[in-house]
Amino acid sequence: MAGLGMVEKLPLKDDLIFVLNSGSSSLKFGIYYRGASDEEALLTGSADGIGKSNGTLNVRSSAGKSLVQREGILESQTDALATVAEAIREHIHAAPVAVGHRVVHGGPNLLTHQPITPQVLDELRSAIHFAPLHIPQALSLISSAQSLFPSATQFACFDDVFHRTMPEVASHLPLPQRYFDAGVRRYGFHGLSYESLVYHFGARLPTRAIFAHLGNGASLCALRNKVSIDTTMALTPTGGIPMGTRSGDLDPGVIVYLLRMEQLGADEMEYLVNHQSGLLALSSDESDVKSLEARARSDDPHATLALNVFAISVRKVIGAYVALLGGVDLLVFTGGIGEHSDYVRSAVTNGLEFLGLTADKIKIVPVQEERQIARHCRRMVGQPR
Numbered sequence: 001m002a003g004l005g006m007v008e009k010l011p012l013k014d015d016l017i018f019v020l021n022s023g024s025s026s027l028k029f030g031i032y033y034r035g036a037s038d039e040e041a042l043l044t045g046s047a048d049g050i051g052k053s054n055g056t057l058n059v060r061s062s063a064g065k066s067l068v069q070r071e072g073i074l075e076s077q078t079d080a081l082a083t084v085a086e087a088i089r090e091h092i093h094a095a096p097v098a099v100g101h102r103v104v105h106g107g108p109n110l111l112t113h114q115p116i117t118p119q120v121l122d123e124l125r126s127a128i129h130f131a132p133l134h135i136p137q138a139l140s141l142i143s144s145a146q147s148l149f150p151s152a153t154q155f156a157c158f159d160d161v162f163h164r165t166m167p168e169v170a171s172h173l174p175l176p177q178r179y180f181d182a183g184v185r186r187y188g189f190h191g192l193s194y195e196s197l198v199y200h201f202g203a204r205l206p207t208r209a210i211f212a213h214l215g216n217g218a219s220l221c222a223l224r225n226k227v228s229i230d231t232t233m234a235l236t237p238t239g240g241i242p243m244g245t246r247s248g249d250l251d252p253g254v255i256v257y258l259l260r261m262e263q264l265g266a267d268e269m270e271y272l273v274n275h276q277s278g279l280l281a282l283s284s285d286e287s288d289v290k291s292l293e294a295r296a297r298s299d300d301p302h303a304t305l306a307l308n309v310f311a312i313s314v315r316k317v318i319g320a321y322v323a324l325l326g327g328v329d330l331l332v333f334t335g336g337i338g339e340h341s342d343y344v345r346s347a348v349t350n351g352l353e354f355l356g357l358t359a360d361k362i363k364i365v366p367v368q369e370e371r372q373i374a375r376h377c378r379r380m381v382g383q384p385r
Contacts, residue, residue, distance in 0.1 A: 016042070017377045018088070018096035018149065019370045020081070022104075022141055024133065024217075025050050027077045029084055031092065032374035039374040043067070043092065047080035059087045067091055077137060078144040085148045099145045099152045100377040102192060102369060103138045104237060105131035106158035108183035113161060113376045116142060116154040124156075130183065131236060133274060155380055157373045162191030165227040173234065188231035190219045196368035197332055198226050199375070206329035210321045212314060213367070214344065215335035216244035216287065220314065222321040230324060232317055238273055241313040244287035247277035248313065282306035289336075293343050311347035318348065322355045331357055334367045 017039070021028040027050065031043040041062050049055035052073065057080055059068035068087045074080050088096075101116070107127025114120060121139065128135045146154055163171075163186075171186045173179070190213040197211055209223040219240050221231040232240030232248075242248040250273070258264050264272065280287040283306035286295070295303035322328045337344055349362060 016092070016094055016096040017374045017381070018099045018145075018152065019102075019373045019377070020099065020141060020145065021102045021370050021373065022077060022134075022138060025052070027080045027141075028370060029081075030370040030374070031088065031096065032371065034378065039371050039378065041371070043088070044370070045084065045087075047074055047077070047084075050074045050077055050080060057083055059084060061091075077141050081141060081144050081148065096149060096152050098155060098377045098381050099149055100155045100157055100373040101138060101142055101145070102159060102373055103156045104134040104159045104189060105187065106156070106160055108185075110156070110158060111161065111164060113155065113157045113380065115380060116156050120156060127183075130187075132270070134237070153381060155377050157192060157376050159189045159191045160187040162195050163188030163221075163228045163231055166229055166231070170230045184235060186231070186234040188219070188221070188228065189233045189237045190217070190221070190231075191228075192369045192372050193334060193367050194221050194223075194228065196372035197334060197365055198223075199372065200365055200368065201330075208325040208328050209330040209332065210318055210325075210328055211332045211334065212318075212338055212348075213335040214314065214333060214338035214341075215367075217246065218243045218310075218314075218335065218337070220317045220321065222324055224325060230321065241317060242278045242282070242310055245275050245278050245280045247273040247281075279306045279310060282309055289341050289344065293341070296343075307343065308347065311344050314344075314348045315352070318352065318357075319355065322357075327356055329361060331362045333362070333364050336367075339364055339366055 015033045017032045019030045019032060025048070027047040029045055030041050032039040033042055043059060043061060045057070045059035045068070047055065047057040055072060055074040057068065057070040057074060058066065060066055068083065070083065103124070105127065107123060107130050110120065110123050121142070124135055124139055142154060166186065166188065173185060175184060193213045194211050198205060205226055207225055211221045211223065213219055217237055219231055219233045222229050234240065238246045238248070240248050255269065258269065278287065279289070279292065283292055283302045286292055286303065289307070292303040292307055296307055318331065331349070333339065333345055349357060
């Protein structure tokens with residue numbers, strides 16, 4: 001492993017915040033310090049393809065210099081975290097004062113970003129049924145981080161907190177009241193991404209905005225006066241528009257049909273809608289948009305169908321949100337697909353000028369979830385900017 005160099009520019013020991021952004025099969029991370037006006041990255045990286053034979057782990061300095069490169073199977077996110085912790089010890093020689101965790105779902109009772117206490121962990125355990133694919137993974141990562149960084153305060157930053165501003169007309173699903181009382185409601189996700197966009201635009205964010213976080217997981221959010229008033233994901237991150245391997249919204253009759261005709265159990269149904277659907281199913285075997293675009297250029301009808309279904313789904317939501325907002329002043333694309341796919345953005349926006357969506361109202365902004373988590377942790381740690 002190579003060193004960071006320029007040791008004299010490293011921040012003080014009590015300045016470092018370690019951020020862990022856990023995805024379904026990936027782990028993004030960064031070490032941040034207090035810059036002149038914002039959180040600055042000292043070290044960043046990602047582990048991708050966790051649990052697969054072609055997994056990769058990369059750690060980079062703020063200058064983009066490779067510090068760690070590892071290929072092959074990473075058994076789990078905790079395996080990846082152990083390697084990252086070793087890199088931190090070798091290259092930074094200082095322990096973080098705080099560790100910030102992206103937690104996808106806080107359940108009905110965890111309503112704010114907050115320090116991780118035994119009570120918070122109990123609440124997360126009791127909310128596993130709201131996000132059985134995500135919360136157990138988050139709990140495991142928190143436990144590992146507590147062991148690896150015992151002197152650091154651990155914080156949970158919840159992906160659904162941003163959407164707590166939604167009115168009841170958006171959060172209340174059309175089911176009997178007892179289900180709403182039990183926590184079955186629209187929560188919405190990608191909130192840390194949307195928060196980072198609000199921060200990015202600051203006072204320049206107009207009254208009526210639509211944010212589209214398009215990646216392997218994808219959602220849209222309608223904002224009025226900088227707060228969420230509606231979003232596409234609902235009780236879980238499976239809802240809304242089709243995604244890489246997730247179905248998005250389905251006619252409930254489809255679920256009933258599969259339960260009745262194929263005798264699927266709950267676990268089998270969950271696996272189907274989360275791992276075997278979306279672009280993967282529509283294209284027959286591919287969820288990566290860059291690969292689908294290459295196949296579509298070669299006149300592959302399955303790839304073309306998958307991309308068109310995805311783009312039209314996004315386009316339909318934009319139209320609905322323009323109606324909800326009474327117009328639109330800004331449309332922002334973020335996430336891997338939103339930032340890098342001209343094909344998808346063009347398929348989504350071409351012809352929407354009649355809604356007032358002219359080119360000057362459409363922006364592309366890189367996703368900044370890790371930096372946003374660092375901002376929250378800095379505030380909660382009590383270190384002034």
